[in-house]
Amino acid sequence: MVQYVGVSNVVELVRSVGIDAFLLGLADYIEEDFRRWEQFEKTPRLASHSQMGVIELMPTSDGQHYGFKYVNGHPKNPSAGLQTVTAFGVLSDVSTGYPCLVSEMTLMTGLRTAATSALAAKYLARKNSRTMAIIGLGAQSEFQALAFRALLGIKSLRVYDIDADAVSKFRSNIGDKDFDVLVATTAEEAVAGADIITTVTADKRNATILSDNMVGGGVHINAVGGDCPGKTELQGDILRRADVFVEFPEQTRIEGEIQQMAPDFPVTELWQVMTGAANGRRSDEQITIFDSVGFATEDFSALRYLRDIVQGTAFYTDLDLTTQPEDPRNLYGLFRQPETVLQRSVA
Amino acid sequence: MVQYVGVSNVVELVRSVGIDAFLLGLADYIEEDFRRWEQFEKTPRLASHSQMGVIELMPTSDGQHYGFKYVNGHPKNPSAGLQTVTAFGVLSDVSTGYPCLVSEMTLMTGLRTAATSALAAKYLARKNSRTMAIIGLGAQSEFQALAFRALLGIKSLRVYDIDADAVSKFRSNIGDKDFDVLVATTAEEAVAGADIITTVTADKRNATILSDNMVGGGVHINAVGGDCPGKTELQGDILRRADVFVEFPEQTRIEGEIQQMAPDFPVTELWQVMTGAANGRRSDEQITIFDSVGFATEDFSALRYLRDIVQGTAFYTDLDLTTQPEDPRNLYGLFRQPETVLQRSVA
Numbered sequence: 001m002v003q004y005v006g007v008s009n010v011v012e013l014v015r016s017v018g019i020d021a022f023l024l025g026l027a028d029y030i031e032e033d034f035r036r037w038e039q040f041e042k043t044p045r046l047a048s049h050s051q052m053g054v055i056e057l058m059p060t061s062d063g064q065h066y067g068f069k070y071v072n073g074h075p076k077n078p079s080a081g082l083q084t085v086t087a088f089g090v091l092s093d094v095s096t097g098y099p100c101l102v103s104e105m106t107l108m109t110g111l112r113t114a115a116t117s118a119l120a121a122k123y124l125a126r127k128n129s130r131t132m133a134i135i136g137l138g139a140q141s142e143f144q145a146l147a148f149r150a151l152l153g154i155k156s157l158r159v160y161d162i163d164a165d166a167v168s169k170f171r172s173n174i175g176d177k178d179f180d181v182l183v184a185t186t187a188e189e190a191v192a193g194a195d196i197i198t199t200v201t202a203d204k205r206n207a208t209i210l211s212d213n214m215v216g217g218g219v220h221i222n223a224v225g226g227d228c229p230g231k232t233e234l235q236g237d238i239l240r241r242a243d244v245f246v247e248f249p250e251q252t253r254i255e256g257e258i259q260q261m262a263p264d265f266p267v268t269e270l271w272q273v274m275t276g277a278a279n280g281r282r283s284d285e286q287i288t289i290f291d292s293v294g295f296a297t298e299d300f301s302a303l304r305y306l307r308d309i310v311q312g313t314a315f316y317t318d319l320d321l322t323t324q325p326e327d328p329r330n331l332y333g334l335f336r337q338p339e340t341v342l343q344r345s346v347a
Numbered sequence: 348m349v350q351y352v353g354v355s356n357v358v359e360l361v362r363s364v365g366i367d368a369f370l371l372g373l374a375d376y377i378e379e380d381f382r383r384w385e386q387f388e389k390t391p392r393l394a395s396h397s398q399m400g401v402i403e404l405m406p407t408s409d410g411q412h413y414g415f416k417y418v419n420g421h422p423k424n425p426s427a428g429l430q431t432v433t434a435f436g437v438l439s440d441v442s443t444g445y446p447c448l449v450s451e452m453t454l455m456t457g458l459r460t461a462a463t464s465a466l467a468a469k470y471l472a473r474k475n476s477r478t479m480a481i482i483g484l485g486a487q488s489e490f491q492a493l494a495f496r497a498l499l500g501i502k503s504l505r506v507y508d509i510d511a512d513a514v515s516k517f518r519s520n521i522g523d524k525d526f527d528v529l530v531a532t533t534a535e536e537a538v539a540g541a542d543i544i545t546t547v548t549a550d551k552r553n554a555t556i557l558s559d560n561m562v563g564g565g566v567h568i569n570a571v572g573g574d575c576p577g578k579t580e581l582q583g584d585i586l587r588r589a590d591v592f593v594e595f596p597e598q599t600r601i602e603g604e605i606q607q608m609a610p611d612f613p614v615t616e617l618w619q620v621m622t623g624a625a626n627g628r629r630s631d632e633q634i635t636i637f638d639s640v641g642f643a644t645e646d647f648s649a650l651r652y653l654r655d656i657v658q659g660t661a662f663y664t665d666l667d668l669t670t671q672p673e674d675p676r677n678l679y680g681l682f683r684q685p686e687t688v689l690q691r692s693v694a
Contacts (some may be wrong), residue, residue, distance in 0.1 A: 006667035011681055013686045014692045019682065046393045048408050050441045055413050057404050061395050066402050070415075070437065072444025082443055086669045094397045096429055097419025102449070106670045110678055142679035147360065166676060173679050202676075320353035321455045322433045327511060329549075331457055332489035332520050334358055335366065 001318040005103040005306055013306075013315040014111075020150040027115040027151055029305040034119075034299050037271035039063060042248060052076060060296040066092040067300040069105050073228070075204060083139075085109070091303040096309050098322055101307045105299060112302040113294055116247075117222045118151035120290040121196060123219035123273050123280045124245060129195035130156055135187050136201030136225055137161040137170040137207055144198050144224065145174055152196075156180045160190035161201075188214055188326035199233040200224040206260070212237035217285040226257045227293045235287070236260045242287035245270050245280070247295040256291040267291070348665040352450040352653055360653075360662040361458075367497040374462040374498055376652040380644050381466075384618035386410060387644050388597065399423065405572070407643040413439040414647040416452050422551060430486075431549075432456070445669055448654045452646060459649040460641055461490035463594075464569045465498035467637040468543060470620050470627040471592060472567035476542035477503055482534050482556055483548030483572055484517040486507040491545050491571065492521055499543075503527045507537035535561055546580040547571040553607070559584035564632040573604045574640045581636070583607045589634035592617050592627070594642040603638040616637070669671040 014022045017290045033040070048055045053074030060067060071087040076132050078084060087105035092098060132154045141159075148154040157179050161167050167183055174181070191214050199209045203225065212235050215221065221242070226232040232344075234257045246252040246267045258265050258336035269289070272278035281288055287338055297312070310316045325334055352360070361369045380387070388408045395402045400421030407414060418434040424433060434452035439445060468476075479501045481488055488506075495501040504526050508514050514530055521528070531537035538544050538561050548554045550572065559582050563567065568589070573579040579605050593599040593614045605612050617637070619625035628635050657663045672681055 004666065007670050008667050008680070011684075014682060034502070041395060043393060043395065046390060046404065046406060048388060048390065048406060048413055048441075050408070052442050053444050055408075055439060055441070055444050057393065057406060057415065059393060059395060059404060061397070061402075063397065067394055068417075070446065072439070074442075074444045077443055081675070082445065083670060083672070083675045083678075086445060088446065088668050092402060092417075092419070093423075094395075094402070095399050096424055096427070097400050097402050097421045098429065098433055099417065099435065102668075104668050104670070107678065107681065138676045139678040169674070169677050169680070173677070173683065200376070222449065240616070254545065278587070319351065320355050321428060321435050321449075321451050323354050323451070325430070327516070328428070328430045329485045330516050331454065332485040333516070335361060336452065336520065337358075 002099050002321040003101045003316040004311065004319045005101065005310055005316045007107060009315045010104055010107045013313070014311065019146055021134065023111065023115050023147045023150045026111060026133045026302060026305050027119045027310065028114065029301040030116055031119055031274060033301045034271040034274050036062070044294070045296070058296040058299060060300050061094060062300070064094055065300070065304060066094050067303045069296065069299040071105070081211045089299055089303050092305055101303060102319060102321065103303060103306050105302070108302045108306065108328055109299070110140055112142045112298045113140060113224065114147035115291070116298050117144060117198070117224060117290065117292055118147035120245060120270055121148065121220055121222055122151055124288040124290060125152065125196050126218055126284055127280065129154065129220065131158060131194045132156045132196040133190040134198045134200065135160050135190055136199060137166040138200065138202045141170055142173045142301055143198060148196070149179070152269060154196065158182045158184055158194055159191045160184040160187050171300050174328065179221035194219070196220045196222060198222040198224060201233060202326060203233070206230060206232045207345050209233035210238060211235045212241070215287060217287060219287055221287065221289045222292065223257050223289055228255050229259060232257050232260055239289065242289045243268065244289045244291050245273060246291050247293060251295060252291055252293050255293040257289070258291055349446050350448045350657065350663040350667040351666045352448065352657055352663045354454060356662045357451055357454045360657065360660070364529065366493055367441065369495045370458065370462050370494045372656065373458060373652050374466045376648040377645055378466055378621060378649045381618040383409070386432045389643070392643070405643040405646060407647050407649070408441060411441055412647070412651060413441050414650045416643065416646040418452070436650050438648055438654055448650060448667065449666060450650060450653050452649070453613050454599065455649045455653065456646070457487055457490045459645045460487060460571065460639070461494035463645050464491055464571060464637065464639055465494035467592060467617055468495065468567055468569060469498055471635040471637060472499065472543050473565055473628065473631055474502065475565065477613055478505060478541045479543040479545060480505045480537040480541035481545045481547065482507050482537055483546060484513040485547065485549045487547050487571060488517055489520045491547060492526065493524065495543070496526070505529045505531055505537045505541055507531040508535050535601060538562070541566070543567045543569060544570060545569040548580060550580070551578055553577060553579045555582050556580040557585060558582045559588070562634060566632060566634055568634065568636040570604050570636055572618065575602050576606060579604050579607055579684045585634070586636065589636045590615065591636045591638050592620060593638050594640060598642060599638055599640050602640040604636070605638055
């Protein structure tokens, strides 16, 4: 039997654990896997492109478990009431090849992206950071706010979106979460005085959400929205003034903010900061940037976390996705078993 | 909601439809997809190797649907009571990127492999073929026998396996299926006088299951067991005397019987025989070989068939694998919905 964690399971699980505790637990798994980065098999993602969008498979393995995420990107989906991005994932046992967990990954990707951002900021933002600006109040914004509060204690937010509905949605969603929220009327107003700037817009172009003059010394920029070819949020000059930290350089140079820069633009790998092999923040004047694009190991960590946290709970069901004939050579014998043995496990 | 077809669903579905009718329907889908071969995106499979085995993702797309199969190969699994190979598959809608079907594929791979073999033989074996030899009575053998009876009317079998338990299992499994079965004591005895020879052993080496002197003129060889690097069943001399037909040459040259031959060894693509672009059998004296390794389009056909055949039946359940927020930007809002909306769909 394979354990199945669907959308309602994830929602109920997060409610049961509490979203702060869930994000803290998830961040621990992500950090643990970043710290053993070199153990992972980092396979390129396998993409199938069409006129409407892309479907990708993102596998990785640490030698004990194998995991992959299925994820699509279809920009026109919202016009049909569907999401641009949906995802699901599978975790398997490398020693047998059998899958052990199938999970929704749309919510989990939102959660792991935010947990990774906050984790990076724990290493890169000034220790006395109190205020975060969030530019772009789309699907990822609440997760970011909650992760930064859970991991860094950030309670003061300065937020901006060009769309008033998005602002209302954000305020309504985090209304009961004890944040001090200033709604800015411009991006400039939002970032003024902020210790951390999170850019997480849905703009599908090479946009300039942050221009160089908006960014003061000592700031940490959590650049989340620039995450595919042709989509960036930061003016190149900011990147030149800052130290840029990335997940997996080969992928970030194609998908991240640094796609604007030369192929040898210097970056530091986040895992090396965590292990101490590379410097993170060195002074209070330095500008640090986490050029987040999302990497397969983070999904792996999320699957591993889910797998562990649902054991002994009601937050999963069993799927009969694998066969278990008494004699492995007698596959056909499954068609001859009595009905009672074949009772559907998911009914 | 994503439709889920598990092992017990497949077993019950096949019982309900009847395995002959199921194989005929499946073969129609496979043939339809072979005939539009050029519409398919043929991506290399993505393999993750470990000391214990391999885990592979095999995607393909026809522009309307996208499908992939997850499949492992772990030779030591049977010693732990597990199967060497397990598989599951997913079918998606290319226009939205949303998955629409998740299915077990261990049984379905057994069925599609046999249906493809029989389909190839329909084009390649002599029209008056009446008798089939089967060498190797492992997990795939019953499926082969049933598919050849369903598609070609073969009722006379001459079977051989080195393991008496495998013979007993085979006889017991097809005992109620109205075959005329001769159990041979040697492979030579099995193939004597057979119109079609199916080799489907589990031998993990470059073995010689069929030597050149065992194969007379006019025979069709359905070579199923040689399906990965280092695993072949036919003596090279047979290949030189015969015309060899393959699914996807790039893959078969690595995995099939023709891995023994030079890289330019001539082969004919099965899809071209089906469309009439290439010759199949040209005379009653010719030896034809279907060098079967299994290709992603066959899994795609199987997923497409399942998807169509389960509609309006009880042979699937629904999985909440994708999110459906009222506002696609309000992903976080799912955590704030009333319990009733979140009733687990699989409970």
